[in-house]
Amino acid sequence: MKLISNLLRKTLLYIKNHKALKNIIYDVINVDEFTDFYSHERMLADSRRVNSYKIAIDKYIKEGDTVIDLGTGTGILSFLAAKQKPKKIYAIDQSKFIEVAERIAKHNKIENIEFVYKNSRQFNLAEKADVIVQEQMGLILFEENMLTNILDLKKRVLKKNGLILPGKFSFFVEPAFISGINTPPFIYEQKIHGIDFSFLKQEYASSIFKKQKNDLNYQTTTAFKYFLCNPEPIITFDLNTINTEKEIKTSYNITKEVTKEGFSNGFIIYFNAIFDAENILSTAPDLNETSWERMFFRTEKRHYNIGDKINFSLTMENLVDRSTWSLMVKN
Ligand SMILES: C[S@@+](CC[C@H](N)C(=O)[O-])C[C@H]1O[C@@H](n2cnc3c(N)ncnc32)[C@H](O)[C@@H]1O
Secondary structure: OOHHHHHHHHHHHHHHHOOOHHHHHHHHOOOOOOOOOHHHHHHHHHHHHHHHHHHHHHHOOOOOOEEEEEEEOOHHHHHHHHHOOOOEEEEEEEEEOOHHHHHHHHOOOOOOOOEOOOHHHOOOOOEEHHHHHHHOOOOEEEEHHHHHHHHHHHHHEEEEEEEEEEEEEEEEEEEEEEEEOOOOOOHOOOEEEEEEOHHHHHHHOOOOOOOOOEEEEEEHHEEEEOOOOOOOOOEEOHHHHHHHHHOOOEEEHHHHHEOOOOEEEEEEEEEEEEEEEOEEEEEOOOOOOOOOEEEEEEEEEEEOEEEEEEEEEEEOOOOHHHHHHEEEOOO
């Protein structure tokens, strides 16, 4: 038994550190993720999302361009791009849902699109593309493998001066106060009708009854109350200028100054996709909701005064896998 578990451990460690294998496993696990109408219905109905893309496509895709739509889904971005009269659009998707996109194109008599049913990393193109349009942003920005997929296509099939739309992103992890049933106090912080749970604090961190290692929870916008500090991105990067994922640091020590007196019970995660200075698609919790739900690192509830400092560390062992992320408040 010990031999088998050692062997399994070694194999998993090997996979974890092997980029190509990691990607294959990631794809196998996620290939069915966008095969249902509901997930596409949410994205289509997200008018902030669709309008940002429409404005950017109208501005940056030119007549005669060769365009790649990575992860076409319903084909919506290709259909918007087709209005610009490009030379050709390659609409790629690894999901069999692509057959629905093809039927929508046919029904709406939209031509000039070649639908390619494969993973983008298996896609080749003799002529190079002028633009890659993409919507590969996950709830925590990185989890749909955006960096790997886009940087791979950029290297192999995008012209040297080609454009990734959107390419620029900023990523935020902000101390906040969230109320609502999805962000309950930790059990040891609760006192219900005089029943005391506080003794559970000692064993909480190592308890087998703790479901999530890092307490990263899903949250809905309505539960967000306020930020404690002025929001500043932790990471800003531009896929148009970087060439490898390694250019993005995965470990941070951050100090923020409190600008609003109040309680914090965690850190909210969101991102901006920056098409340009006038066109930013933001999932910030103080704006109207989008199809991206926010994620939240739950921490013990604590009161802060204006001018207090919040020191915390964020480690993202594997950017695409939020279960490997951890956040620790240090003061
Ligand atoms: C968030 S959806 C976006 C769909 C559509 N572009 C839109 O804006 O509504 C991402 C799509 O990318 C596809 N996808 C993810 N990784 C891919 C890859 N490496 N190659 C091809 N398709 C991929 C998924 O199957 C999914 O349909």
